[in-house]
Each structure stands twice: as C-alpha cells, then as structure tokens.
Amino acid sequence: MSNEKLTTRSENYSEWYNQVIQRAELADYAPVRGCMVIRPHGWALWENIQQSLDRRFKATGHVNAAFPLLIPKSFLEKEKEHVEGFAPELAVVTIGGGEVLEEPLIVRPTSETIIGYMYAKWIKSYRDLPLLINQWGNVVRWEMRTRLFLRTLEFYWQEGHTAHATEKEAKEETLRMLETYTRFAIDDAAVPVIPGRKSATEKFAGAVHSYSIEAMMGDTKALQSGTSHLLGQNFAKAFEIQYLDENNTQQFCWTTSWGLSTRFIGAIIMTHGDDQGLILPPKLAPIQVVIVPIYKNDEEKSKVMPVVERLRLELSDFRIKVDDRSEVTPGFKFNDWEMRGVPLRLEVGPKDVEKESVMAARRDIPGREGKSILPQEQLRGKIADLLTDIHTSLYERARAFRDAHIFDPKNYDELKQIVQEGWAFSWWCGDPACEAKVKEDTKATTRCIPLDQPARNGKCIVCGKDAHEKVYFSKAY
C-alpha cells in the first residue's frame, strides 16, 4: 500500500525483490526464522496457478489425494540416496501429546516414501496401473539461507506421484509432466522456460534422471521453476511396490514424481517486474483490470460513478476491481495498482463520460506510450484483445531478454566471463569434475541439458574432450 519509491533493480536487485513482495503485499516474514506468510494478494495468485495446473493435470488423467504430513523417520532411511539428500534439512517431531515418541516423525520434506508405502498396499495387479495421483500441500525443508518464495522453511507445492508397469511408460510420464510445466509457464505465466535434463550432480536425491524447466530472472540468474523425476525402480524396490503382470508374475513398478511450488511466484516477479513494482501475467493476475474513477467534486462523481458501475458489470467476465476509495488520490491509486502488477488500468473521468470513452493504461508499457483511448462500445472484446496482447508482449520481452543474455563461449576463459552476466550454452563431456571446476571457479552450475540438441558433437568447454551434449551454465537462485 506504500507509495514510496522502490529501490531500483539496477541499484540493488535483491533489495528490489524484497521490497516488491512487501509493498505489493504478496507475502510477509513470519515470526519463525525462514518461514513466510502468504498474504491474500499472493495467495490469490497461487490459487490461479493452482487452477491452471490442476486443470492440466486432470486433463492428463491425474487425480488428487492427501497423504500425511508426518512420516516415520525409518521411512526416509529406506532409499539410500534419498536420505543422504534430505537428512540435513529435516524438521523432526520428537514429542506428541506430552510424551517423547518412540520413533521420531519427520515433517515431510517431500512424499516419495510415504506415498511409496501406500502404493505398495494399493497396487496389486497390472489392472491397478498406471496410478496417477497428485497432492497439493505444504512441505518443510530446514534451509539455512532463505528468501521469500524462493527458499523458505515451509513452502506450498503440488507433488505428483505415479506408478507404471514399464520403464517406457514412466519415462513418457516424466516428459509429459515436464511438457505440462513448460506449457503452463509459457502459455499462462508468460515465463519463457527451457526444459531439459539435470546433471547427475544436480538431480533429485533418489532419482534416475531429473528434468527441470529453467527460467532467466531479470538479473540473468537462473531459477529452477519446476521439476519432473524419473525414479526408475529405486523407490519401488525400497517400498516393495509390486504388481502381478498379465502372466501372473510379480514385477516391480516404475515410478515418477514431479513438483512445482510457490517458488514459481518468485519466477513471475523476477521475470516481469520493473522499477514500478510487480507486473502480473494477465491469465494469472488476481485482478486483471482495475477501474479508477476520476472526479473533482460530487457533481462529477455523480456523472462518473454510474458509468463505472455499468462498465464493471459489462466486464464481469474479467477479474475486475473498482477502486472507489475516497481517502486517496487517483495518482496514489495508479502507483498502488502498478506496484501490485495489475495488467490493465481503466480511467473514467467526466470527459470520458462525455465522449463515451475510457482511458486504458497498460502495465507492461509505462507512461504515455502504454495509454490509449477506447470507445465504451463493445469494450469487452477490446479488453480481451488488450490482455492477450499484454501476455504476448510480456512473453516476447522476457524471451528477447533471455536470448540476449545467452552466449556460446569460444573457450573456458570466455565462459568464466559470460556467467558473470548471463548464461553460457556450451558443450560438456558429462564429467562431474568439469562441472565442479566451473562451480569452483565461477559459482555457476549446470542448469539443464536441453531436450533439443544440435545434430553434431563438439568438445567440452572445460577439458576439451569429446562431448555430445550442450548444457547451460549459470549462476542460479
């Protein structure tokens, strides 16, 4: 609600990010270290993300369910890599109902183990497969360095968990959900993402392969924005998820898991935001259109407000808000809604009433350039077109920015330069030692090995040995 000037992105990107979140009232710091409160404006954005994803999940045959928050400690220990990956991050309940528990309970950091246990109970025959379940919920990971939305002790997400009869089906599912995240990011959030495979070092603890969508933020750092894991038979063997096949033979299932979290809100903020605040993609914005009535006195008000009310009803297909506050000026309101990222503002004053027009101001194009006078007649269609246009322009702008900051370094020295201000897209032999050297020298990590690869091969940017895949190196959140 503040009209103070924001720290600009070029002054201090990190400070800009924190201020936008606070002033747009997306989230606040909770009294527990590293936890956040997601405020109504932020939660409404998450609800729209949820709806968009949930529709896509259900269209691909998934159903929702709810598994327990508390997991017996011994479950975590059944998959070796999994426990090694998560052990340092656990929150542990040791007391329940006033008594010390015989076996401590873990507040779930992710649910492969407890869902694996239930799947082993439910799955009996090939007829029970595939089992395609998603869960919307909260998880806790004891992170030491936290940032609102990007890395918090508790966060909200969805986690899909599927079991299949064959490796082929599990692979298809893993890539289908990666594609689902990609479509969601591009088509609904206007966030250009690159889907690809994670390196062995960067993969999920317990997965055979992990895939992710990677987005470039406004400071050129990468943000992993969603992940899809092929778990092979690792969890099936740890939890004995087995089925009788058509020949009556006991077989282990092949499983997958995939998740997208409130971290994605960070991706939206840092992909689209500017020095006036948040810019929300129209398809996900809690408020798509705000109408600000403009009048100097009661006479003007009595002319303006009936038109505003008529337009509000006419535009009720959109998520619309009329800002009729009397205690603040129109100028204050403009700044306020710009801070909150509303994609389109309509101003209605006495002159607009006379001329049967409205003034439309696009959030993505500041100042006069983004303004246009629209006739009130058939306004609905024009608003729909404008919102589509804003979506496309946000996407194109972000893609152009990203592409302008991806480079193909000629040698290792160039790579070291490039990852200071962008991404390097380079041949890599696949050796973790080369990856580790880049990280040590530059703090950049491998982000993903994109699914689309050049036909030819090349030489590793680090060691010069033969390489058959290119990878993105960059600093990351």
Place this chain on the structure above:
Amino acid sequence: MSNEKLTTRSENYSEWYNQVIQRAELADYAPVRGCMVIRPHGWALWENIQQSLDRRFKATGHVNAAFPLLIPKSFLEKEKEHVEGFAPELAVVTIGGGEVLEEPLIVRPTSETIIGYMYAKWIKSYRDLPLLINQWGNVVRWEMRTRLFLRTLEFYWQEGHTAHATEKEAKEETLRMLETYTRFAIDDAAVPVIPGRKSATEKFAGAVHSYSIEAMMGDTKALQSGTSHLLGQNFAKAFEIQYLDENNTQQFCWTTSWGLSTRFIGAIIMTHGDDQGLILPPKLAPIQVVIVPIYKNDEEKSKVMPVVERLRLELSDFRIKVDDRSEVTPGFKFNDWEMRGVPLRLEVGPKDVEKESVMAARRDIPGREGKSILPQEQLRGKIADLLTDIHTSLYERARAFRDAHIFDPKNYDELKQIVQEGWAFSWWCGDPACEAKVKEDTKATTRCIPLDQPARNGKCIVCGKDAHEKVYFSKAY
C-alpha cells in the same frame, strides 16, 4: 472396489462406518498412528465441499491466505485458556536441520496465535478493519482415540480469522459464519443441522462464546460439524491487535474464528449411508451420474456404445462417468457404484437403444421403487430434476429421522432413558454442575443451545431451578 457384503448398521454401526470408508475408497489408515490418507474419491468430495464453502466465504467478503505451519511454543502460552485447552494435544518439533532448537516449534493445532501476531503487525487504523481472512490447510492435534475423518491426528479444514472495530460487528460475523455453515450443510450436503451456542464447558479454549452446527448421525449420536467462535478481546489483548480509531485513540480489536473440517465427510457418511454403502448428496458427489452399458456380445456392444457416448456428451454438464470396464459384470458395477454412493445410475442396454430410453436407478431408493424408464429425448432436464429430487429426499429423510429421535423428557429419569437412543431437548439452568451430572450419569453432553428458543421459561431438567434456555443433551462423536 469390493463386492463383499457390508456389515449392516444394525449389526455394528461403528464397523459399518469403517467398512464403508475403506470399500468406497474414501480414505485409508496411514502408517503413523491416528493419521489417515484421504484417497482420490474422498479428496474429490472434499474439493467439492471446499468449492461450495469458498464461494460462500468470498461472497461475504473474505479472502484466503496462508500462515505458517510451525508456531513458536511461547505463542501458545500467551492466552491462558487457549494453552490449557491445547497443551495436551501438541506435536512438537524440537530438532531442525540436525540441531536442537532453542525454542521448540508447535505444529499448529489451530492458528489464532500466529494469525494474531501477524494481525497486530498489519492492523494500524480503523481503515484496515474489518480484516476478513480465511485459510485452507492442515492442522495436527495429538488425539488418543482416533476414527477416520471424525478424529485424526492430522486433519484438513478451513479456519477463518477476522478482526473488527466493535464487539457488535464481531458478533454479527460469528453468527453470519454460523449461518453460512448451516446453509452449506442443508443446501449442499442435505445434512439437517441445528445451529446453536455451546455451553461454557464445551466452548473453544480462549473463546467468549462458541457456536456450532450439530447433526444427528444414523445411530442417533450427535456430530459437531462446524464451529464459529466469538473471541472477544482475548486474543487481541494477548497479541496486542490494536487500531487507531477515528478519534486517534488506540483500541483493541474484537476477533472471531470459525472452522469446518474433513470431519464433515463423516457427517455425510453417517447421515445418508445405508447397508449398501455410501450415499452422496448430488451437489457434492464427485460423480453425480454413472452410465453402465449393458451388452452380452460384440454385436450388442456396437449398438449400445455409440448411444452411451452420445449421452455422455449430452450430459457433460453433470459430473459423469461411463463405466466401460470389460473385466467385471454389470451386477458388480451396480454394487460398486452403490458402495461409492453415486446418486444416479443410468443403464443402457440393447432394448433401451431400440426404445430410445434409458433405465435410471436412484441411489437413495433401493430396488425397483427407485428405478424408472426415461426417454432419451431431453434427458438433461430430467436428470437435473432427478438430482434435485434426490437432494430433497435425502434431506427430508434425514430430518424426519432426526425429529423422530428428539424427545422432550418430563423428568430426569426420562432424560437418562432418552439419551440412550436419541437426543433430549430440555430446560437447563446453565449450571455446569447440572451438565456434569448428566455426563457422569449417562455420558451425554450438552450439544448446543439453539438460537431459536421458546418464549416462556421453564425448570432445569436436572436440578429443577429456574431455566430460561433449552439445550440438547446427547451422546456425541
């Protein structure tokens, strides 16, 4: 998925309840004592409950947000009654990231304290009021005796938390949400509930007054199905939730909280279910209409399936499912969908194709009486009418059952009899000692003091002293 015969309600009501939940695949036991897994069919029911309530909350000006799962232990201790009520039920995180925490964290049993803390931070002036926030989430209470849906260590619910400038507004809000729950229960769940005030003994720990909706289950026990609390200034004073009024004077807010949980699924099961299984109210049923195609051979199948497909498309406004499984018989399917409580079944066989009709079977009326032959023409309107009719009939049946089991005992001996097989609606002087005596003698408790009261006064059913309110006594879940 089982076609085995259920234990009947008269044989063993409690066993019938557990079997229905398992066989209808609403929920399953989790590996942690007292926790449950809500399976896809159960979760889809909860999603419909959520949508119905969420729409009502938003229509009355509420917005959603998300507050942290973990609460500092010291917060619980700030409101004396609150901590006394919840201390025995807490799950405590004592270890995070491998280190023993300086201050243990409580897994929230309810969120008055942490929300109170944030409200104190956010509310500055009368212009910030009322603050009307709801949260959908999970909570943990360390219950010793658990039952699926009715009482589990972890459960899902919504908790509304509001802050107001005056006591009057807070009272109005408390009763508005009680009325919202009542309308939801009656209009969407077909569960006849009685709204009323809880006694001082039965109220929420920290409230000035608690209100509830009470439903009668099929064994005549009561189930508290939703609660709304007037918290007065108790939490406002404990957490310093203050505002500057129009005269620039610092005032404490008046707050409320209200919640409805997955327990309500238990209310639906035990209000409507019969010896064939679940019966779901049409407005909340995940599947409203199931079509079972009937054929003996491929020739019949080739006649039947195109009609089934056409009807499926025509009825796509409803939540519809075609059961085209080939490995089970139609008879098996009938039992299966009856167990799962689908309100309406349509059968389509070769004769129906010839006669351009379908056989409709109502779940609420078993056997031939519930069956009717409907012409395929304009089927959509007829299905809509039938579903409305099923809703009304479920509601009327439950209300008739309830009213037939509420009695007005003439004396205390009669009361003791009555509460073995129904509810006693009796004058009560308000003395907790009389309430305690009833509980000790019969295990029945006061359920609620209904808002609608007789104009005259009476004599307490226990002590014979003057009484100006009537209360329901009954055994309860």
